[in-house]
Structure formats: C-alpha cells, structure tokens
Amino acid sequence: MDVGNILVWIVWFAAAFACLGSGIAVVTFANPFYSALALIGNLASLAVLYLLLSAEFVAAAQVLVYAGAVMVMFLFVIGYLGGRADAPWAGGPSWQQVAAICAAGALLVEIVVAVGLKAGDRLDDEATIGASFGSPQEIGRLFLTNNLLAFEITSIVLLVAAVGGVILGAHSRRFDREVARR
Amino acid sequence: MMGPEVTWYLIVASILFTIGALGVLVRRSPLIVLLSLEIMLNGANLALIAFARHQGDADGQIFALTVMAVAASEVVVGLGLIVAMSRRRLPLDVDRMTTLRG
Amino acid sequence: MTTVAVTGWVCLLSPLTAALLITLAGDRLSRRGAGYLATTSTFVSFGAALVGFMSLLGDNPEERAEVTTAWTWLKAGSFEAGLSLLVDPLSMMMMLIVSGVGSLIVMYSIGYMDGEDEERRYFAYMALFVFSMLLLVEGANLVLLLAGWGLVGLASYLLIGFHHERPSAVAAAKKAFVMNAIGDATMALAIFLLFWKTGTVTFSGVFDGVDGLSNTVVTLAALGLLGGAVAKSAQIPLQTWLPDAMEGPTPVSALIHAATMVTAGVYLLVRLNPIYEQAEFVQDLAAAIGAVTLIVAGLIALVQWDIKRVIAYSTMSQIGYMFLGAGIGAYSSAMFHLMTHAFFKALLFLAAGIVIHALAGEQDIRNMGGLRDALPRTYRAMLIGGLALAGIFPLSGFWSKDSILASALAGSTYDKVLFVIGLGGVFLTALYTFRMLFVAFGGERSAYAREHLHDTSHGEAPFSMGAAVAVLSVLAIVGGWIQIPGLWHPLSNWLDPVAEPLVEPSVTQDWVTSLVSMGIALGGIWLAWLIWSKRTVALPAWPEARRVLEHKFYFDELYDQVFYKPAVAIARLLGRSVEEPLVAGSIDATVSSVREAGRASTLIQTGYLRAYALALMTGLAVLAVLFVAFR
Numbered sequence: 001m002d003v004g005n006i007l008v009w010i011v012w013f014a015a016a017f018a019c020l021g022s023g024i025a026v027v028t029f030a031n032p033f034y035s036a037l038a039l040i041g042n043l044a045s046l047a048v049l050y051l052l053l054s055a056e057f058v059a060a061a062q063v064l065v066y067a068g069a070v071m072v073m074f075l076f077v078i079g080y081l082g083g084r085a086d087a088p089w090a091g092g093p094s095w096q097q098v099a100a101i102c103a104a105g106a107l108l109v110e111i112v113v114a115v116g117l118k119a120g121d122r123l124d125d126e127a128t129i130g131a132s133f134g135s136p137q138e139i140g141r142l143f144l145t146n147n148l149l150a151f152e153i154t155s156i157v158l159l160v161a162a163v164g165g166v167i168l169g170a171h172s173r174r175f176d177r178e179v180a181r182r
Numbered sequence: 183m184m185g186p187e188v189t190w191y192l193i194v195a196s197i198l199f200t201i202g203a204l205g206v207l208v209r210r211s212p213l214i215v216l217l218s219l220e221i222m223l224n225g226a227n228l229a230l231i232a233f234a235r236h237q238g239d240a241d242g243q244i245f246a247l248t249v250m251a252v253a254a255s256e257v258v259v260g261l262g263l264i265v266a267m268s269r270r271r272l273p274l275d276v277d278r279m280t281t282l283r284g
Numbered sequence: 285m286t287t288v289a290v291t292g293w294v295c296l297l298s299p300l301t302a303a304l305l306i307t308l309a310g311d312r313l314s315r316r317g318a319g320y321l322a323t324t325s326t327f328v329s330f331g332a333a334l335v336g337f338m339s340l341l342g343d344n345p346e347e348r349a350e351v352t353t354a355w356t357w358l359k360a361g362s363f364e365a366g367l368s369l370l371v372d373p374l375s376m377m378m379m380l381i382v383s384g385v386g387s388l389i390v391m392y393s394i395g396y397m398d399g400e401d402e403e404r405r406y407f408a409y410m411a412l413f414v415f416s417m418l419l420l421v422e423g424a425n426l427v428l429l430l431a432g433w434g435l436v437g438l439a440s441y442l443l444i445g446f447h448h449e450r451p452s453a454v455a456a457a458k459k460a461f462v463m464n465a466i467g468d469a470t471m472a473l474a475i476f477l478l479f480w481k482t483g484t485v486t487f488s489g490v491f492d493g494v495d496g497l498s499n500t501v502v503t504l505a506a507l508g509l510l511g512g513a514v515a516k517s518a519q520i521p522l523q524t525w526l527p528d529a530m531e532g533p534t535p536v537s538a539l540i541h542a543a544t545m546v547t548a549g550v551y552l553l554v555r556l557n558p559i560y561e562q563a564e565f566v567q568d569l570a571a572a573i574g575a576v577t578l579i580v581a582g583l584i585a586l587v588q589w590d591i592k593r594v595i596a597y598s599t600m601s602q603i604g605y606m607f608l609g610a611g612i613g614a615y616s617s618a619m620f621h622l623m624t625h626a627f628f629k630a631l632l633f634l635a636a637g638i639v640i641h642a643l644a645g646e647q648d649i650r651n652m653g654g655l656r657d658a659l660p661r662t663y664r665a666m667l668i669g670g671l672a673l674a675g676i677f678p679l680s681g682f683w684s685k686d687s688i689l690a691s692a693l694a695g696s697t698y699d700k701v702l703f704v705i706g707l708g709g710v711f712l713t714a715l716y717t718f719r720m721l722f723v724a725f726g727g728e729r730s731a732y733a734r735e736h737l738h739d740t741s742h743g744e745a746p747f748s749m750g751a752a753v754a755v756l757s758v759l760a761i762v763g764g765w766i767q768i769p770g771l772w773h774p775l776s777n778w779l780d781p782v783a784e785p786l787v788e789p790s791v792t793q794d795w796v797t798s799l800v801s802m803g804i805a806l807g808g809i810w811l812a813w814l815i816w817s818k819r820t821v822a823l824p825a826w827p828e829a830r831r832v833l834e835h836k837f838y839f840d841e842l843y844d845q846v847f848y849k850p851a852v853a854i855a856r857l858l859g860r861s862v863e864e865p866l867v868a869g870s871i872d873a874t875v876s877s878v879r880e881a882g883r884a885s886t887l888i889q890t891g892y893l894r895a896y897a898l899a900l901m902t903g904l905a906v907l908a909v910l911f912v913a914f915r
Contacts, residue, residue, distance in 0.1 A: 008185035016194050023198050023221050027205035032213045039217050046224055049194070052185055053235040058227075058243050061250060070220075070254050077261045078213060081268050096894060100207035103901040104200045110908045111196040115189050126188065127238025138240055139247070147244045154251045161255030168262030207897055276893045283891025 012052060018045035036074050043067040055134040191232035198225035210276050212267075216260045223253045289352035291336030292371040295379055296418045298328040303411035306404055315403040319394040322407035326387035326414050333379040340376055345781055348373055351424045351486075358427065365485055370424035374782040377619060378421035378551055385543045385626045386414045388752040392634050393535040395746035396641065406446060410539070413439035417544050421551060425486040426475045429552075433471065433512065436545045437464040443540060444532040456528035463525040467515020474508025477501065478559075491558040499563070506563035509556060510570055517549030517603045519577045524839050526600055530592040534640060537592060538633035542599050543626035550603065550622055553610035557783050561613075568698060571611025575705040578604030580837060582712030586719065587833045590647045591636050594720045598673060599629055601709060605688055608706060612699045613786025614691030616776035620767055621688055624680035627763045628672035631756040635665040638745045638753065639724065649720060654729035662745070663725050665753045670721050672760045674714040674805045680764030682802065685710070687767065690789035690797040699787070703797075710801045714808025722816040769794035 018041060025038035043066050050059035132138050143151045202225060205218025227246045234242025268274060302325030306318045313321070340348050349372035358365040371379075390410050397403050416439050420432025438461075445457030479485050481501055482493030494502060513519075518526035518541075529541050540546070553560060553570060560567045578601045585597035602625050609618030640647055642659060656663045672679040675686065689710075692703035745753070767775045769791055776785065789797070814821040835841065 005184050012185050012190070016190075019194065020197055020201070023201040026217050026221060027201055027209065027214075032211060032217075035214055035217050039220060042221065042224065046228060049191065049228060050231055053191065053231050055231045055234065055243050055246070058231060058246055058250075061247060062227075065250055065254060066224075070257050073257065073261060074213075074217070077265060080265065081213070081274070096898065097208050100204060100894075100898055100901070103898065103905050104203045104207070106905040107203070107901070107908060108196060108200040110905065110912055111199075112193055114912050115192045115196070126236055129235070129238050133238070133240060134234075134243060139243060142240055142244055143247075147241070150244065150248055154248050157252060157255050161258045165258040165262045168259065168266050203901055207894055207901065210894075279893060280891030283889060 008052065011048065015045045015048040015052070018042075019049065032078050033075070036071060036078055039074075040067050040071050043071065053134075054129060057134060057136045057139045060136075188232050188236040192229055195225045195228040195232065198222075198228065201225075212260075212264050212274055212276055215276060216257065216264075219260075220253065220257070223249060285352065286350065287339045288336050288350045288371050289369070291332040291339065292350075292352055292369045292379075292422060293354075294332040295329045295336065295383060296369065296415065296422055298325045298332065299411040299414040299418070301325060303408045303415060306408040306411065310404075313404060315400075316394070316398075318404040318407040319390075319397070322411045323387060323391045323394060325411055326383055326390050329414065329418065330380070330383035330387050333376065333383050336371060337376055337380060340371070340373070345777070348781060351488075353424075362483060363479065363485075365425055365427040368424035368428070368486070369422040370487065371422065372782055373778050374551075374555060374619070375421050377623070377779070379418060381623055381626050382414065382417050382421065382544050385630050385756075386417075386539060388755055389535050389539040389543070389630060389634065390414070392538075392637070392749050392752035393533075395748035396535055396637055397533065398746070402446075406443075406533070409439055409442045409446070410536075413443065413540060413545075417548070420548055426478065426490065427485050429555075430468075430472060430475060433516070433548065434468055436540075436548065437461060437468065437516075440464070440529070440540050440545055443536040444529050446532055446536065450531065453531040456525070456531040460525040460529050463522050464515050467512040467522060470508040470515075471512030472508075474505045474512075477505045477508065481505075487555070494559050494562055497562075502559060503563040503566055506556075506559050506566035507569075509552060509559070510566055510573075513549030513552045513570070513607075514573060515549075516552075517546045517607070518600050519549070519573050519604065519607060520580060521839070523577065523581070523600055524836070524843065527593050527596050527836070530590070530596050534592065534633055534637035537596070538630045538637070541596065542629035542633055546599060546603055547606065547622050547626070550606040550610055550618055553607065554615045554619060554783050557610075557613075557615060561786070567611050567613070569611075571608050571699075571702055574604040574607025574609075574611055575702045576604075577601065578608070578709040579705060579712070582709055582716060584833055584836050585716040586712070587830060588716075589650055591639070591649050591652075591720060591724060592633070592647055594649075594716060595629070595632050595636060598632075598713065598717065599625075601713065602629070602673070605685060605706065605709065608702055609688040609691065612692055612695050612702065614688055615783035615785050616767075616773075616779045617684070617687040617691050617785070619779060619783075620775055621684035624672065624684040624760070624763045627756055628669045628679075628681055628760040631665060631753065631760050632669040632673065634749070634753050634756065635662050635669060638662045638749060639666075641745065641749075649724040651730050652724040653727045654725070656725045658729070661750070662753070665757050666721060666725070668757045668760050670717045672764075673717050674809060675710060675801060676805060676809075677798070677802055678761075678764070680760050680762070682798070683764030683767060686794070686798045686801055687769070687789075689801055690769070690794040691785070691787045693793050693797055694789035695787045707801060707804055710804045711808045714805040715812050718809050718812035719816050722812060726817050 022038045022042040022045065026035045026042065029035045029038065043062060047059040047062045047067075050056075050062060199222050202218045202220075202222030205221065206215050209215055209218065227249055230242045230246045230249070234240055234246075264274065272279075299322075302322050306313060306321060309318075349370065351368050351370050353366040353368035355367055356364060357367040390407070393406065393410065397406055400406065413436060416432050416435030418432075420429060420436060423429045423432055441457045441461040444460055445454050447453045475485065478490055478494075481497050482490050484490060484493065511522075515522040526541060526546070530537055532540075560570070581597045581601035581604065585594050585601065588594045588597060602621070606618045606621050606625070609615070609621060639652070639655060639659065639662060642655075642662075643652065646652070668679065672681040675681045689703055689706050692699045692706060695703075767773050769789070811821070815823055832838065
C-alpha cells in the first residue's frame with residue numbers, strides 16, 4: 001500500500017462526500033440561490049473525480065462550461081427572479097412524495113445490487129490505458145475523426161438552443177402593454 | 183489503477199442520480215427542478231467517464247462532453263421558459279401548470 | 285356460326301338492346317320514340333325467329349337441335365354453366381309465339397299508353413320482359429332457365445306495379461312477386477338436387493343422367509320443378525296472385541298474364557318431360573292440379589263483374605287444360621293449346637282494352653251494355669275471341685282443346701276421369717265467356733255508357749291498337765288449322781323429336797270428342813243467352829254458393845291466416861325480444877363501453893407534471909428490475 005494510493009483514496013473520499021453532500025444540499029435548500037451555489041460545489045467535486053479517472057479534458061470542460069457558464073446563467077436568472085422560497089417538506093409528506101422516495105429508492109437499490117454483484121463478473125478486468133488517454137489531443141482527435149457526426153450535430157443543437165433562448169426572451173410590444181395593464 | 187475500482191464510482195453516480203430524481207419529483211419550484219435535472223445529468227456523466235476509464239475507450243468521454251453541451255442547451259431553453267413565465271406573472275409552481283389536464 | 289345460331293342470338297338480344305337503349309337515352313328519346321323502338325326490336329326478334337324457323341325446316345327432323353354457346357359463364361370445380369342457347373323445335377315454337385304475339389301487343393301499347401307520363405319506363409320494361417321470356421325458352425341449361433324464370437318474375441312485378449301511385453297496384457305486384465318467389469325457391473332446390481346427383485345442368489346431360497337416379501330423388505326434383513310451374517302459371521294452390529295482377533295496364537295483362545309468362549309453367553313441363561316421365565306420380569299430380577284449377581277457375585269466373593278478371597280466371601282455367609295435357613303426356617296437344625290460347629286470349633284482352641279505353645277506364649260490365657252498336661269492330665273481335673275460347677268449330681280453340689280432351693279419352697282410367705272433368709270445364713267456359721259478352725255488349729246502353737262513351741266517329745281505336753287486334757283475330761280463326769286430326773298434323777311431327785307424346789288418340793276418338801265438346805259448348809252458350817240476353821231464365825239464388833265463389837273459395841283468407849298473420853307475429857316477436865335487446869343492445873353496449881373506457885382513461889391525465897415524472901420513474905424502476913433479472 002504505497003503513499004500514492006492512499007492519497008488517491010483520501011482525495012476520492014473527500015470528493016465523493018462533497019459531491020453527494022452538495023447534491024443533497026441542492027435538493028433540500030429552500031432558497032434557490034443557495035441551491036445554485038451548492039450545485040457549483042457539486043460540479044467542482046465532480047471535476048476532481050474526473051481527474052482521478054484520467055479524464056483531464058472533461059474535467060476542464062466541466063469547470064469552464066458547466067460551472068463557468070451554465071451556473072453563471074442560472075445565478076443571473078435567480079437574481080432576476082428573486083429568491084422565492086418554497087419549503088420542500090411543508091405540510092407533511094403527501095402520497096406523491098412518499099411514492100417518489102419509494103421509486104427512487106427502488107432504483108438505487110437495484111443499481112447498487114447490480115453493480116455490487118459486479119454485473120456478473122463483467123466489471124472485473126480493467127483496461128490499461130496510455131498516458132494520452134483523456135488528454136485534449138486525444139479528445140480532439142476523436143471528435144474530428146470517429147465522432148465527427150456527433151460533433152456537428154451538437155453544434156446544431158447549440159445553435160437551436162441559442163435561437164430558442166433569444167425568441168423566448170424577446171419582448172413583444174403588444175404583450176408588454178397587456179402585462180402592464182394587469 | 184490506483185484508488186478505488188470502477189464500482190465505487192458507479193455507486194456514487196447512481197446515488198447522485200437518485201438524489202437528482204428525488205429533487206425533480208419532490209420540489210415545486212421549476213428552478214430547483216432544473217437544478218436537480220443537472221444533478222441527474224452529472225450522475226450519468228460520471229458513470230460514462232468511469233466506464234470509459236474501465237474499458238480504456240475514450241468514446242465515453244466524448245459522450246460525456248456531448249451530454250454537457252446538450253445540458254447547456256437545455257438549461258438555456260428551460261431558463262428562458264421560466265423567465266417568460268415570470269414575465270407573464272404566472273406562478274412559478276410546477277403544480278399549478280395543469281393546462282394539459284384531461 | 286350457323287344461321288340458326290345467329291338467329292337465336294339476334295332474337296334474344298334485340299329486345300334487350302331496346303330496353304338498354306330506352307333506359308340509357310332517358311329524356312333524349314321521345315315517348316313515342318320509345319314505343320317505336322321497343323316495337324321494332326320485338327319485330328326484329330320475330331323476324332329472326334322466322335328465319336331460324338325456315339332454317340330448321342330445312343334440316344333433318346332428328347338434327348333440328350342446335351346448342352350455341354357464347355362463353356362459359358360459371359365455372360366452379362366440376363360445375364360448369366355456359367351462356368348457351370338451345371334452338372330446337374320446342375324452343376323455336378315458343379320463340380315464335382313470344383316474339384310474334386309480343387310484338388303485336390307492344391305495338392298495341394303505343395296506342396294504349398299514349399299520353400302516359402312514364403311511357404318510356406313502360407316500354408323499357410316490356411322489352412325487358414320479352415328478353416327475359418326469350419331467355420327462359422332459349423336457355424340450354426337449367427341455370428339459364430332459372431335466370432329467365434326469375435327475370436320474367438321481375439318484369440311482371442315491375443309492370444303490375446307500373447302505376448305505382450296506386451297502393452292496390454303496388455300490393456298486387458308484391459303479391460305476385462312473393463308467390464312467384466315460392467315457386468322460384470322450390471325450383472332452385474330441385475335444380476340443386478339434379479346437379480348434385482347428375483353432375484351437370486345442361487338439358488341433355490340431365491336427361492341422360494336422370495335414368496340412373498333413384499325414384500325418390502327424381503320425384504323430389506320433379507316436385508320442386510312442378511312447384512315453380514304451379515306458381516308461375518297460377519294454378520291451385522298458388523293462384524291467388526293472378527286476378528290481382530289485373531291492376532297492371534291491359535297490354536301487360538295480355539302479354540304477361542295470358543299469352544306468355546303464365547304459360548312458362550307448361551313449357552317447363554313439356555321441356556323437362558324426360559324427368560317427369562321418370563316421376564309418374566308427379567306427372568299425374570300435375571294433371572290433377574290442372575283439372576282442379578280449370579273447374580275452380582271456371583266457377584269463380586261466373587261471378588266476376590270486372591271484365592279483366594273474367595278473362596284472368598279464364599286464363600287460369602285454360603292453363604289448367606294445358607297442365608292436364610302435359611300431365612297425361614299429350615305434349616304436342618298442350619303446346620298446341622298454348623299457341624291458340626296465346627292468340628285468342630291476347631285478342632280478348634286487347635279488345636277489352638279498347639272497350640275500357642272507350643269508356644274512360646271503366647272495367648265493370650254492369651256499367652256497360654249495348655256496346656255492340658257503339659263499337660261494332662271491337663264487338664266482332666271479342667266475339668271471335670269468345671267463340672275460339674269456347675271451342676267452336678272451326679276456330680282455333682276448337683282444335684286445340686279437343687286434342688287435349690281426346691288424348692285424355694285415349695289414356696288410362698285416371699285420364700278418362702280427367703276427360704270428364706275437362707268436359708265440365710267446356711260447359712263452364714262457354715257459360716262465363718258468353719255471360720261476359722252478352723252483359724257487356726248486348727242489351728241497352730247503360731246510363732254510364734251513354735255518358736262516358738268516347739266519340740268514335742273517327743275509328744274505335746287508334747291504328748296501332750286496331751291493327752294488332754285485327755291480326756290476332758285472323759290468327760284466332762286460322763291458328764287451329766295447323767293440326768287437323770286424320771288429315772294432317774305438322775305440329776306434332778314438328779315437336780316429336782323433342783317431346784314424344786305418351787298417348788295418341790285414334791281418329792275416331794278425336795272426332796267423337798270434338799262433337800261432344802262442341803255440343804256441350806253450344807249448350808253453354810244457349811244457357812248464357814237465355815240467362816243474360818233474353819233474360820227468360822233467372823240464375824238461381826244459392827246465396828252460400830255465391831258467397832264462396834265471390835270470395836274465390838276463400839284462398840286469400842286461408843293464406844292470410846296460415847301464412848301472413850303468423851309471419852307478422854313472429855317478426856314482431858323477434859323484433860321485440862331479439863332485435864332490440866340483443867342486436868341493438870350489443871351495438872349500444874359497444875358504444876357505451878368504448879365511451880366509458882375513454883372517460884376512464886382521461887383520469888390519468890391529471891396535468892400534474894410531477895405525477896407524470898413519478899410515472900416515468902416508476903416505469904424506469906420496473907424496467908431496471910426486468911433487465912437485471914432477465915439478462
């Protein structure tokens with residue numbers, strides 16, 4: 001048991017707990033602002049886990065795109081809307097919430113069981129990887145050769161989303177007058 | 183590989199997914215629902231990256247990056263919807279949006 | 285194709301073409317034009333039949349049958365029915381009668397139906413009828429015979445109900461069709477039976493095959509066919525439709541219900557004589573039916589006041605004679621009487637039509653009288669017809685009726701009994717015929733006649749009507765001279781290859797019968813003269829007998845009780861207990877259950893986003909279990 005390994009384990013545990021903890025925080029906070037901040041923490045801990053899995057580029061992209069752009073947008077919108085509080089468990093658990101917990105719990109149990117049983121011994125062997133596994137070079141090469149179609153389609157999806165965002169945010173003069181009247 | 187095996191990562195990913203699912207089902211504010219959706223997507227991403235590492239195939243990472251791009255687009259549209267809703271003075275409550283009833 | 289075959293097809297298809305053309309031309313053809321077209325087509329038919337007749341005369345007597353097939357019409361497994369026509373002496377005789385008398389009557393209709401709104405429809409139907417009757421007599425297999433049989437029934441229904449604004453006409457048409465349908469059904473069953481047992485439907489095939497069949501089968505088949513003949517020819521017990529059929533226009537009564545359609549039953553008996561000779565019981569039964577009918581019809585005719593109904597019952601009676609003749613095996617005599625009857629019966633109907641026309645539609649002879657001076661030519665025509673009907677020398681009826689009676693005399697004891705009945709019929713025939721003549725034409729003009737008689741200064745009737753009546757008068761006189769016992773018999777020679785008679789009277793028997801029947805007929809005329817002309821003898825009162833006769837032996841009432849009322853009751857019962865709850869109920873149940881299912885399904889659509897999401901999650905969980913468990 002060498003020091004590197006122990007270090008890795010410690011980092012892993014820290015990241016995992018941070019991840020799960022922040023996840024629970026997102027779901028349970030009443031104030032959406034706090035939920036968004038917790039999500040940023042979640043994203044950061046996930047990035048650490050990605051690094052442990054030799055996915056350097058993905059980790060960087062996660063921090064830059066997700067935490068840097070998407071979450072910022074979230075925070076803008078939350079700021080614009082105002083932090084409306086809604087307590088999740090207010091008024092006692094309704095049948096909907098109970099059912100939700102049961103369903104989610106069931107799913108979790110199944111996955112854990114499946115994974116724990118090593119999916120019928122299929123999760124035994126691990127592949128050995130080279131040094132450039134997960135490097136930007138490698139990812140870039142794959143994007144532009146094997147997965148070119150996915151690359152292009154993703155760009156179209158982003159374009160559509162941008163257009164949609166603009167349309168959704170556009171002011172309609174007639175509508176604004178109507179709203180002002182109300 | 184150093185550190186925990188793939189199965190540990192998978193269990194973390196599934197717990198994350200379940201947390202996100204619970205959030206979607208239990209919370210009433212659409213903003214929080216969107217955030218929970220993000221958590222679910224991230225759980226899936228983690229699973230993908232773990233498998234990529236396990237199989238030695240970087241396609242999983244490609245997939246994860248694509249998922250990230252799609253998630254970003256979806257957030258744009260979702261937030262746009264929420265902003266439009268609040269501009270029309272509609273209540274930001276998932277339970278009150280029942281036009282599809284019946 | 286030989287001449288005979290060509291003439292067969294032309295004869296058959298000419299009236300059909302006219303019917304189709306009139307139907308398709310619609311308004312573009314004038315009403316008169318439709319009449320001329322129909323008449324021309326039937327005359328063309330007659331011409332073709334004449335040409336064919338000449339051609340057949342040139343052939344050897346044994347080779348006078350020709351079958352010409354257009355194409356194989358129906359083919360299923362071993363069953364094959366071709367669109368084939370059979371032109372042989374028997375069918376040629378019928379073709380000549382149908383097209384000849386038919387064209388005269390259609391020509392008469394031009395004048396009679398002049399001014400009718402729906403004249404075109406009438407002529408189309410008449411042409412259709414002539415086509416159907418020709419199909420019936422020219423068909424070379426049982427299937428075409430049945431097809432023609434059904435088509436004439438249809439044409440009869442259409443023509444009886446021609447004046448469809450009159451409920452009585454519509455009811456009469458339905459009655460005729462339904463009773464004919466009973467006959468059609470039995471006939472169809474008989475044909476099925478014959479096909480099943482002999483494997484073929486062509487006449488030649490069936491006749492050959494019939495030898496080997498068991499007695500029961502042949503008897504059943506013959507009975508079924510007899511049922512059809514009885515219905516079509518209005519014999520007892522399926523006779524009630526014929527008097528009601530007089531609701532149709534008079535030319536229709538002349539053509540369909542005197543000269544041609546009702547004689548189809550006789551044609552059937554003669555054509556299928558090999559089958560009947562195997563089933564002797566049925567042949568005897570046919571003769572008995574004929575005998576009973578001729579007496580019953582004659583009695584009923586004595587109390588009828590409607591001029592057309594008298595003639596209708598007379599038709600029923602004369603066809604009884606033909607059935608009698610065919611039943612005892614005197615085929616050529618029966619056909620001979622068929623021919624002469626076509627002449628003088630059509631003559632009587634057409635002349636009666638002139639009278640009805642002249643009196644603006646009046647048909648009751650009590651409202652007539654003294655028409656002898658007003659309509660002399662018509663009176664002469666009716667007199668000729670009446671004398672021929674009564675069987676007075678030397679008119680046509682004398683020769684034909686007496687040949688049947690003589691054959692009866694020459695036969696077995698059973699036949700001799702029928703002979704006596706036939707003689708009784710002769711007396712009745714003379715009596716009712718001359719009753720009609722004396723009441724309608726003799727004596728003083730009734731008040732009604734004086735009022736309504738049309739001005740006859742320019743002829744009693746238009747040319748088309750008068751010409752037809754004149755031709756038929758001549759035929760009624762000379763038509764019988766084609767078969768004079770002892771001297772020459774070209775008719776029986778002609779028909780021998782097709783229908784060899786079972787009984788042949790000797791010359792003495794023939795002349796004795798003729799003298800006796802003539803005497804009886806003259807006696808009947810004299811009695812009629814005493815009662816209705818000189819009025820020295822009064823008809824005895826006999827109220828009960830009179831009532832029975834006036835109600836036509838209560839057949840209508842009997843059928844009403846036995847068939848109509850129970851059928852209506854059953855229909856109503858089924859309507860209440862089966863149709864409503866089960867049939868309509870099941871449809872209602874289907875509808876309401878679908879609606880309920882739909883309503884129940886909408887309960888899932890709550891509109892709650894979270895509920896939908898929950899459903900998704902639950903489904904996912906279930907699927908995950910399945911995948912893990914069964915992978």
